[in-house]
Amino acid sequence: DANVVITPGSGxxxxxxxxxxxxxxxxxxxxxxxxxRLQALKW
Incomplete structure (x- = not known):
């Protein structure tokens, strides 16, 4: 939704x-x- 690529920390x-x-x-x-952008997400 934020068009941001993240990597799981478990990796x-x-x-x-x-x-x-x-x-x-x-x-x-x-x-x-x-x-x-991340702050605007509804976690």
Missing amino acids: FGSKGEGFFRISAFNSRANAVEVAR
Whole structure:
């Protein structure tokens, strides 16, 4: 819904369970935009 690609934290080992990873930001503005989009989701 937010058009953001995330990776399950479990892909990085057992300590990653319950987390997710967002990567490939090339600027602070992009990181801020992703945070805005995720915040707008109804979790």
